[in-house]
Amino acid sequence: MGKGDRTKNTKVTDDARAANPIGKRLRQLRKEHDWTLAEVASRTGISVGTLSKLEHGKTDLNFSSVNKLANGLGLPVTDLTNPASSLQGRRAITIGGQGVMFEASDMSYEVLCSDVANHRQGYMKVVVKSHAFDPDLPWHQHKGQEFLYVLSGRLELHTELYQPVQLKAGDSILFDSSMGHHYVSLGRKDAEILISMSLEGYRNVSDALES
Amino acid sequence: MGKGDRTKNTKVTDDARAANPIGKRLRQLRKEHDWTLAEVASRTGISVGTLSKLEHGKTDLNFSSVNKLANGLGLPVTDLTNPASSLQGRRAITIGGQGVMFEASDMSYEVLCSDVANHRQGYMKVVVKSHAFDPDLPWHQHKGQEFLYVLSGRLELHTELYQPVQLKAGDSILFDSSMGHHYVSLGRKDAEILISMSLEGYRNVSDALES
DNA sequence: CACGCATTTTTCGAAAACGAAATAACCGAT
DNA sequence: ATCGGTTATTTCGTTTTCGAAAAATGCGTG
Numbered sequence A, B: 001m002g003k004g005d006r007t008k009n010t011k012v013t014d015d016a017r018a019a020n021p022i023g024k025r026l027r028q029l030r031k032e033h034d035w036t037l038a039e040v041a042s043r044t045g046i047s048v049g050t051l052s053k054l055e056h057g058k059t060d061l062n063f064s065s066v067n068k069l070a071n072g073l074g075l076p077v078t079d080l081t082n083p084a085s086s087l088q089g090r091r092a093i094t095i096g097g098q099g100v101m102f103e104a105s106d107m108s109y110e111v112l113c114s115d116v117a118n119h120r121q122g123y124m125k126v127v128v129k130s131h132a133f134d135p136d137l138p139w140h141q142h143k144g145q146e147f148l149y150v151l152s153g154r155l156e157l158h159t160e161l162y163q164p165v166q167l168k169a170g171d172s173i174l175f176d177s178s179m180g181h182h183y184v185s186l187g188r189k190d191a192e193i194l195i196s197m198s199l200e201g202y203r204n205v206s207d208a209l210e211s
Numbered sequence C: 001c002a003c004g005c006a007t008t009t010t011t012c013g014a015a016a017a018c019g020a021a022a023t024a025a026c027c028g029a030t
Numbered sequence D: 001a002t003c004g005g006t007t008a009t010t011t012c013g014t015t016t017t018c019g020a021a022a023a024a025t026g027c028g029t030g
Helices: A022-033 A037-044 A048-055 A063-073 A077-081 A205-209 B022-033 B037-044 B048-055 B063-073 B077-081 B205-209
Strands: A091-094 A100-103 A107-112 A121-128 A145-152 A154-159 A165-168 A172-176 A181-186 A191-198 B091-094 B100-103 B107-112 B121-128 B145-152 B154-159 B165-168 B172-176 B181-186 B191-198
Touching: A022 A037, A022 A048, A022 A063, A022 A077, A037 A048, A037 A063, A063 A077, A063 B063, A077 B077, A107 A205, A121 A181, A121 A205, A121 B145, A121 B191, A145 A154, A145 A165, A145 B121, A154 A191, A165 A172, A181 A191, A191 B121, B022 B037, B022 B048, B022 B063, B022 B077, B037 B048, B037 B063, B063 B077, B107 B205, B121 B181, B121 B205, B145 B154, B145 B165, B154 B191, B165 B172, B181 B191
Parallel strands: none
Antiparallel strands: A091 B172, A100 A107, A107 A121, A121 A191, A145 A172, A145 A191, A154 A165, A154 A181, A172 B091, B100 B107, B107 B121, B121 B191, B145 B172, B145 B191, B154 B165, B154 B181
16 A cells, blocks of 8 residues: 555645645534534635645645634634744743943943844843933834833833823833834933844844844 | 736735845845855855745745845844834833832842833832841742842852852842742841843733742 | 846636535434 | 434636746847
């Protein structure tokens, strides 16, 4: 019963395909929730037959079908394709003050935990050196969102679309960083803040900052 | 020039397809980086012809091809499909102590900036009430990664795969949170930490914590 | 403007993927 | 066992995607 005897009576229909994990993932999800193929079919707009073939690795999926599936099931696409793609036990530790330093005219950056590659999010501790808003400076701007937590001092955040906001130690803000923004320290102390920014579309933090 | 006059001389080859944004995104990326189709082809393993057709909306992509493209270009798939999906100028502010509180036996959570929906990342300030490691307690575990910054006190992080680590105020760690983990405060003060965790596959922070 | 040379677009069979319908497997209840 | 109904799998013809090669477009140079 070698795999060589491909009686080509119909199509090739070897089980040899089955490389992609979506099929297994779908079966898993169906068992978990006790869905029938017909239910999934009606929710996703993909035919029952195709779904069955998918689960058995007898067909791959069109990209548009993958999207239909993800949407119909209410999951992000990556959830179908990387059920556990992320490496299992990575970690990176940065002792305070030992991150990768990075100086700009108005800010000092300390990039934290930067030695984990392929991460979606960047983290840094920033000291805001500027104490006055200069309207001539170009906005800071990068794709995605930015989260900011004030560690010490008082901060004024200027943005393109809102009035400036004042934040004190312990306050936090989350905003779309494609909206231009600028930081200013209030009082005589430089404000210290912790930033978490999305890195989607960038290779690393400095790429994002330079964009 | 109605759309009815499909002279079926070859294939249908209507330009009517072009629904998916990947083609435009690819062209954009190519212009930015001055890549030729041949370069992209060799990096992704997709033929030049197919790439050309893709950019002109004359074909869609197989899912496996979408992956080849994303990998070859070093981008996550979502970056090809949602070039600028994020809303443009949203923001959420949380004054210190005014976040959404959440009590557990060993920790107090304050979820920050939770009123922005559809975000990939969750943020919270946590007070670690437990002062001893209980090996009988089930691990905390959720998909994705978790970043942790120690605001005050001293923290011991226990994980499934590593020896416990001790962190003091100002230290930070990034780790794969599918690896079981537990926090313990050292000394007599409760440690305060800031956490940023990926929410991919979850609807919100509490879904992720309960998983 | 004719000639290379690089790049893009189109053409054209072969190989997949698709849905509808036919077939098969499963499973309580008679 | 033998029905009925539900669920899963396979078959089959149509539509779509693929790569290789051919044709077309650009573009600097002699």
